[in-house]
Amino acid sequence: MGKAWRMNKILQRLLPVALLILVSSCATADPYGDVRREFDAGILMVGIGDAAANAGEEAARRKAASQARRDLAGQIRVRIENVMLVEFCSGESGLSGASNTEACRSRVAQVVKTAADESLVNATISRHGIRGDKIFAVAVMERDEINAVSSRVRAALAKPPR
Numbered sequence: 001m002g003k004a005w006r007m008n009k010i011l012q013r014l015l016p017v018a019l020l021i022l023v024s025s026c027a028t029a030d031p032y033g034d035v036r037r038e039f040d041a042g043i044l045m046v047g048i049g050d051a052a053a054n055a056g057e058e059a060a061r062r063k064a065a066s067q068a069r070r071d072l073a074g075q076i077r078v079r080i081e082n083v084m085l086v087e088f089c090s091g092e093s094g095l096s097g098a099s100n101t102e103a104c105r106s107r108v109a110q111v112v113k114t115a116a117d118e119s120l121v122n123a124t125i126s127r128h129g130i131r132g133d134k135i136f137a138v139a140v141m142e143r144d145e146i147n148a149v150s151s152r153v154r155a156a157l158a159k160p161p162r
Contacts, residue, residue, distance in 0.1 A: 047072025068139035
């Protein structure tokens, strides 16, 4: 009833979430899937945003770029937060004895959000384009940066809260 039992419990919690993500991703068509496939998914994370072109091209380009960065930050948060929740908020080794509590989950979410937002300085808008009546932007970030963000989050969570 040691590690194997604990791992089994973690997998039981994560399996429904993984299935939900899989089903929802299959059900939702990505209008920019062809654009995403232009980039090497093994090296880069890709965020895409769009904006209506009727408000002026330059304003739409800025808004689309902002949306693309926001999409990228969301992906980073989801990837890192799921791992950190399992690592820091499950079992008996939770943060400061707050295992599996809302306080632990809240702290992990806040630290991950801050780190993901700060990492966007390393994101690059690689291109803009037009689809129908929308202007889109593509933000990219090297996957190695995600590992660096994970390390920063892990270090921040290992310190006691102020």
